[in-house]
Amino acid sequence: MPKLITQLHIDSATARENRAQLLTQIADITSLDQALSAAAENKREKYAARGMLLPRERLAQLIDEGSPFVExxxxxxxxxxxxxDGTGAGxxxxxxIGFIQGTPCVIRVDNYAIKGGTISPVGMEKALRLQQISMENKLPFVTLAQSGGANLMYANEIFAPGGRGFANQARMSAMGIPQITVVHGSATAGGAYQPALSDYVVLVRNQATMYLAGPPLLKAATGEIATDEALGGTEVHGEIAGTGDYIAENDSEAIELARDLVAQLHWFxxxxxxxDQPPSYDxxxxxxxIPANNKTPFDAREVIARIVDSSDFLEFKSNFDRQTVCGHARIHGAAIGIITNNGxxxxxxANKAAQFIxxxxxxxxxxLFLHNTTGFMVGTAAEQSGIIKHGAKMIQAVANASxxxxxxxxxxSxxxxxxxxxxxxxxPRFIFAWPNSRTSVMGGxxxxxxxxxxxxxKAGSTDADMLDKIERDTAEFVDANATALACTARLWDDGIIDPRxxxxxxxLLLSITQQADTFQLNSSKFGVARF
Structure with missing residues (x-):
């Protein structure tokens, strides 16, 4: 297979400027993640006094030591x-996706240490996205639950679409995708149905509570007075109602039970x-x-040369439209078709890409789509060439490729x-962004x-100052909402990653999808019901 030859002069002033700019952007994103961890860390003493592990400690105990976690x-x-202040992000x-007993699983850990783990509309969308990943890739779903439930200030935006999460749980069980939930704390109202719709439920004694209406709502609605434990504690659900399947004495024991349950699934x-052959370039x-100035073009082949095996790339129709680049390569030994842009x-x-797809x-x-485009070509010549119909062909191919x-x-993008x-x-199965990236309907x-x-x-206005302000304010607004951070906040991608x-x-993701696409689920008409 032909090898890509780099044209990058690594010691040039431009290369050093590019590197410095991207390192700054990476550091900015890293600092935001660190601020989230620090906000949770501030609650350590409070929850340690209750015998509770912090959310990320729970995660660390759940996944295999030294294994990757794709957040x-x-x-x-x-x-x-x-x-x-940004501490509510997430x-x-x-x-x-993390590995439990060697098995890749989708994992959700309620971040109860930040605002009680309450769920915003974006949090609901994230939960649905995690379920989608589980279903598309046939991955078991493990939840470590302890949440204040939906943020009531936005309940009108969450309530109706939030029902899809419960429907997904029922369908996942029927598909044959196992769901394991550890209830570490309060699970109220809809939060109680989440474990109930799981296939396995582990309860932590003297911490877990599950009920459709907590003591305050119960008193307001019926006048009945009951304690948390009498209404929905571990004894109630473990010995009387039968909602729980296993009772653990503390967080660590409950997490170990979840790990044991994953081992019993005998999953892939x-x-x-x-x-695997590493790229030829460092x-x-x-x-x-990547140029420090995002308006400066660059050759996407330079990126391909640094992520594919041996920097080998068999380009498709290399002399037919050089602005759309297509070709075959391998990443960690797995075959991949790559489509990217140089303009x-x-x-x-569009025709070239559609044929390649x-x-x-x-x-x-x-x-693999490596986004680096200003969009479809516009102008009289482009319209007369049939850009709309040819662009539609590419969109058809992308949408329908299985x-x-x-x-x-x-x-x-x-x-x-x-x-x-x-x-x-x-x-796409997965979509990630680099910290320098920008996504918008058009440039600011x-x-x-x-x-x-x-x-x-429209107004026939000749007020130059007003028109200048409209132009300036619009450009600033569009540009501010096109950044990688603004886009990831809206879940337009699965996360911002270090390009390296x-x-x-x-x-890793190719390996997961390869295994998933050959793995047979034992489906049924209805999911597992508790009796």
Whole structure:
């Protein structure tokens, strides 16, 4: 297979500037994650006095020591709704893919140490996303539950769509996807149905409580007075109601029970790949590829050369439209078809990509989309070339390809180019972003000029100061909402990653999807019901 030859001069001033800029952006994102951990750490003494582990301690005990954890939506909801200082990011839970007894599982840990783990509308969307990952990849779902439930200030936005989470649980059980829940604390109202709809329930003695109405609501609704323990404690659910299956004496014992239950599933594990060949170029040099100025173009092949095995890349139609790049490669030994951009998508580029997608579909080769586009080409020549109909072909191919699709937003992802490159709306198996990336309907400068022209034409205004302000304010608003942080807060991706982690992350996700697509579930018409 042909080898990509880098044109990057790693010691140049430009390369050093690029690296410095990206390292700063990585540090900014890292500091936000660290602030979340610090906010939880401040509650350590309070919860230690109750015999409780902090949420991330629970996670660490649940997953295999030294194994990776692919976190999903760590900054979901950042400074949205009532998150004034950013510490509410994450949507009330820690979620992702981790390994338990060698088995990859989707894991959700209620982050009760931050605002009681209450769930915002974005937190609800994140919970649904975790379920989607579980269903698409046939992964067991393990929940460590202790939450204040829905944020009542936004209950009108959560209530109706939130029911989908319970429907998903029922369908996952019927599909044959096991669900294990450890109840560490309070599980009230809808929160009580989450463990009840799971296949296995572990309760922590003197900590776990489950009821449809807690003591305050019970008294208000019926006048009855009852304690937490009498209403829904571990003895009630373990010995009388039968809602719980196992009772543990503390957090650690409960988590060990969950690990034992995963071992009893006899689920798939990931095989070691013996044909992995590292890229020919130093992974660190990837940081020097992306221009410090996001308006400066770069050759996406430089990125490919640093993430694929041996830097080998068999390019498809290399001389036919150079702005859309397609080709075959391997990542950690797994075959992958790659589509990326060196500019806008033209009619020829759309046709080229659509044909390549069909070829990958034919050979059952997963697809990787590396976003780096300003969108579809516009203008008289583009319209006369049939850009709309040819772009539609590419969108049809992306939407209907059944092979696993992965997206990395490594540069710009603008307009319908985001759709054609398998953005969030096209349901890639996984989509991650680099901290320098930008996603929007268009660039801020273009949006500002458009609104200026429209306002001037509509109002017939010649007030230059007013038009300048409209243009400037629009550009600033659009640009502020196009950043990687703004997009991940809205769950437009599964998280922001350090570019240097891209290769290993993709290798892990490819391995999971390969195993999942050959693994047979034991489905039934209805899920497991408790008796």
């Amino acid at each position: 999903i939506g760590s900054l979901a909801g950042y400074k949205m709704y009532d998150d004034k 949507g009330g839970c820690i979620g992702g 594990t990931l095989a070691e790949n013996s044909v 992974l660190e040099s990837l940081l020097s590829v 806008p998508i033209t009619s020829q580029g 069909q070829l990958c579909e034919q050979s059952r080769t997963p697809l 092979v696993p699709k992965f997206s990395i937003v490594m540069g710009g 603008y307009g319908a180019g985001n759709y054609a490159m398998c953005g969030r709306g096209f349901d 400068a273009q949006a500002g000029k458009v609104l200026r022209i429209v306002t001037e034409a 982690h891209t290769r290993d992350l993709l290798g």
